[in-house]
Amino acid sequence: MTTLRTERPAVRARSGRRPLPPLIFLLVLALVALGVWWNVFRQDADLRAERDAACAEAEAAPQALDPATVSVRVYNASDQGGLAQAVADDLGARGFTIAEIANDPSGREVTGVGEVRHGPSGKGTAAFVALYLPGAELWQDIRATQQVDLVLGPDFVIGESLATDDDVTAALAPAEEAAADC
Template sequence: MSTSTDSPPVRPRRDRRPVGPLVFLLVLALAALGVWWKVLADAGVREEAAEAACATAAEAPPSLDPTTLSVRVYNATDTAGLAQTVAAELQARGFVVDEIANDPTDREVTGPGEIRHGPRGNDAAGYLALFLPGAGDHLDTRATAQVDLVIGPEFDRLASPEEVAATLTPIASAEAAC
């Protein structure tokens, strides 16, 4: 008797999952996650840079037309004629100088000078401060927009027009970024 069957031999059943495609999908998912992580991080950096630029623009002194500013130049030093020299230079740059004299107050001025103004003169004082870096700021109770530039004992010179322009250029680009 023969025990042969016409059916093919039975193969063992494969219960394993396809490992290759699963590994490929896992790598693909990790790569996509990495790309999105980078995109979101870059968006955060751009947002922080925009916020910093807007903060810089908000804190920056205004860019004004000097012909619209009314300035009084006072000398608080022992150097005779210094207020006249500074006033002439400011007039050459377009400022309107209303008065030139020795400092009429008893305030002690230190450093290169002091800029005195009332609340209405905040913008003008900020702009004038570009021309005398390191000058102190003194807010008083005057009701006008007039600004006093008081020359102090450490006064060397006014900032050059190029230095003022160099200060205002990054501010203009920061304002454009907002």
């Protein structure tokens, strides 16, 4: 009797290589790539946060206005006579439109150098006027116009308390830079 033999492929001998080192290398490579991408995304998030902060600062900062478009009522809430007239003359020389000069008709007690009163629609205008009176508080009331009241307080000193045009320009510069970054 004869036996039939089937042909089988020859069995290859093992080469002795282990698959573990290449797998470890690929795992390390994947971790490095993951670390790089995480760093890129984190930096992108930081840049977006900085840009958003600059935009928020630009929106909150007073905008430069043409003084001729700003109508101001100058009120004296101090014991110094002629204070409102002197400040109104100074602001008028700078180009502001002076609507009224008088003693403070509101009866509110004003402390410090003064306050800037405005309505909701005059918030930006009031912030601009407040640059001319550093230390003044902003006071919002219910008026519907953009009319602004500059009320001079007991700590106001003629020749010292009003900011110069250079000081106002310097105060507006960061807002303009922030707007450029936005």
